[in-house]
Amino acid sequence: MTLRIEPLPRMAGHLPFMRGRLARLDNVGPGMVVAFGLPSGFNSRSDLAPLAMRETSAYFGSHFNANMKSAMDIDQRQVLRSADVAGSMVDLGDLRPDPATGTFEGTLRRTIAQIREKDAIPLLLGGEQGCLSSVLAGLRMSEPWSNGIAALIISAASDIDVLQANDVACVVSASPEVPGDPAIMSLAIRDLRQRFESHVESILRHLGQRPVHVALDASAIASHWHGASTSAGFAGLSLSECRRLFRQLGVANIASLSITGLDPTINGLSLVKTGQRLLLTAILDLIYARLGVLERRVETPHVCV
Template sequence: MPLRSAPLPRMAGHLSFMRAQTKAICDVRPGDLAVLGIPFEDTSAPHAGQSLAPRALRETSVYFGWHANPQFSHPVDIDARQDIQTDGLHERLCDLGDISPGPEDEIHAALRAATSQISRNGACAVILGGSDRLSETVQSALPECQTAQLGGPSGDACDFQIAPLLNGGGTTCTLDTAAQRAAFTQWRDVSKPLFVRFDLSVFETSLSALCDRPRLGGCDLDTVVQWLSALGQHEVSAIMLTGLNPNRPGMGVVKVGQRLMVTALLAFIYARLGFGIDHPGRLTSEENVLT
């Protein structure tokens, strides 16, 4: 059989986030986005399966890895009918792999050390998977950090919370996005690191079966995209994707959850790297045709 010279099929080859290059953490440079997986099962979570989230999110992200494929090298904003200049994405997005499994205290220590080193290097950590306790570990690695939380249980009163799950139960989302954006500007202290926690439970009721914490109300995809695009324009030190449980019954339900999170995360990635932000608050990529 002859060697293949054309681009690999999307499902083939080494699995990394969006087909990004792999790097050692010591090689992460200022301005990079460094992806890190946490394949860890939190015994305090309501259901098992969170350890599968990093691989599931990487598998879904492969469909958006156009920057590594010459056939998809010219993304277009289908709304504005404009090309998006994304030169350098493949150089600035990298995948560090997963934190090695082990005793719980060692996992927390490794996550704290990795987050701290990525931040010291002037890069942003994109953490796939994790639990409430692991998000606290990330916060502890960023001294005096501010936390912006999309979904998830209501946390510290000092955090900026977007559609939180009050007391771990249901809450109706009646958000005025413009007013909250103004409130966020007042809340943000640029002298402190910024940590973003993006939990699947932020999405609206019709998608509530996707996560372990069903809710009343929530945000639609456009609203979440607007927030992640806005947050990406700040110097975020780390963003953590939580709440996804690929072990839940129903392949269709699982795939929708993965696609929602990766699609919304694209807005953050493009804004964080300075791509497609002529129209703040809107996803500008060829992938919004896939949402």
């Protein structure tokens, strides 16, 4: 018998994020998660991160995978309502720099603002943490109310200088700086680890009802779990800690997400895709929690054995 009996699946080529629909801004609707790439990198090859993340995200496109009838997170024993995800994930493609300036700041700001104005959730793939000011500026443009916006920054770099009046931020970092500004809450990962529940409550209280931008930088994850960040550090979060944090943050008013700092050329010239897979596994919990597509826990029988 020959090995392949039917046409190969469409795994090759330029796959949209999580096998979602390729879309234009005009097609974006309320409640959608709108992925787009930022192919930018000054200090690293994080300009290649959008491609790397899209490629690895095909694995998580269970809602378009005919072989997987019912996706279940075996660790959490939760079932995904795949059909609801399929209609909610779109990909705009990669951002181009502003022709006038040759930089991404303006287009990034306007894109974030326009997606938010359609009551959808921007998901920025790639780039470096320096893009945060443009992301927050875009968020501010779309939020006319005066209560400000919030940022949850999970990164090795803990300095933040992008807030305006009424804005707040929470920085989760291995060794955070002590903030002089009461609007900034700094949380060391070792402290979070010791009293997880109470610290998450504090984070949620600090962020309040403001629209929250969640910025996950690859440097926040300890380097022994993946090496795909130019900032190596071994006091970072583990994937399970990151996922636990994101699951609990699902109740916050998440307005936008970004995954930055991934350099897929580290770790053997992309032969190894540990970094992008790990970051996407982490962010998936936040996306699913935000979309509300996770069903009840299915109990495991062997706890009684």
